Amino acid sequence: MNLNRELLKKYTILYIEDDDVIRTELSSLLENFFHSVIVASNGKEGLRTYLTNQNNIDIIVSDINMPELNGIDMVKKIRDIKDDVPIIFATAHSDSDFLIEAIKLRVKEYVVKPLDIRKLLIYIEDIAxxxxxxxxxxxxxxxxxxxxxxxxxxxxxLKLDKEFRITYANKLFCKATGYKKEILLGKELVTFRHNNNAKKIFDDIYEKLLNKNSWEGNLKIKRKDDTTLDTKSNIFPDLDDFLEMLGVIFVAYDTTKEQELKRQMQLALIKEKSENLQKTKEQNLEQETLLIKIKDELEETKKELNIFKLNNNDKTNEKILKKLEEENNFLNQQIRSLKFEIEKLNETLNNSETNEVLKEKLDYWKERSAQESQKLELLEKSIIANVEPAIIEKIFN
Structure with a gap:
């Protein structure tokens, strides 16, 4: 027997049977399937037990023919207390009078004695x-x-009927649009179309609703004063159990402030982008001007370099080199001669008594040597300042 035991374990059964043997055996069996099984031995006890435990009892299984109070009369009294508690009758007969009474009492099922436990459990499972x-x-x-x-x-x-006419409008809608509720009732949804350009949107809404589909999106609604209300709207069909349209539900969230904030942010962004673009243009102009200046300086440098190269061709370099070598050799020779004379004078001065004439000569030659050395130094500086390193190396080596 493939029963949903987990489901059955949620429910409590009231089992009423006047036969002690049947009641004991069946209640013991039912306890394996249900959360709890409460028992009673006749109709009167069954009614009293139900009144005491009515908040816990989910289903009643009862015999009909019982002493003190039969099953039919017991159920009538129970129905006065709770008219929807599910009831299954166990009976030894199935005459028409019994069936009529059972139907009137909205009895869910009945099983014929001797009870088929499998069938009883299936009935109870269906009820569960x-x-x-x-x-x-x-x-x-x-x-x-x-x-x-x-x-x-x-x-x-908003709530609308099948023709999209308003049957209900809440306070927030009335406040947001400026309409009084009594004026809104009976108006069509298209009344709130803010301009002719919105016709396509409303046509799309109507088409989706007629096809029993929902519509969702941003929707502008015309207020009473002809200003616009921005909304995030959900419009969906209200269907019955057979999927037939009963009407339409319109739910919207006022996004006017959000849209205005978004527009302000967009304007601020556009302004910022414009300012940044202007700054970028100015920076680009400065860079272009600097680049032109650098290019001009580079061209000028190239020209000067070409002139220098032109003025320092191989023949000119050879002449300069030759002249500088001659001057350098002459000065070096003069310096060597002067040094030799100075040494002789020093020897004479050291080997004789003080001689004013010799001192004067010595001072003269020292001054002369200094002058020649100074000339040589000036020549070297001139060479270093005006001659290429390769030529300098030739001169001094």
Missing amino acids: KSLELEKLLKQQKDELIKFRNILDSNNLL
């Missing part, structure tokens, strides 16, 4: 599945109510 579905639907309904309340308090909300 229905109860789970009802719980889920109730939970979803409660969540939907909460969701709608949240939407109603934080968003612009």
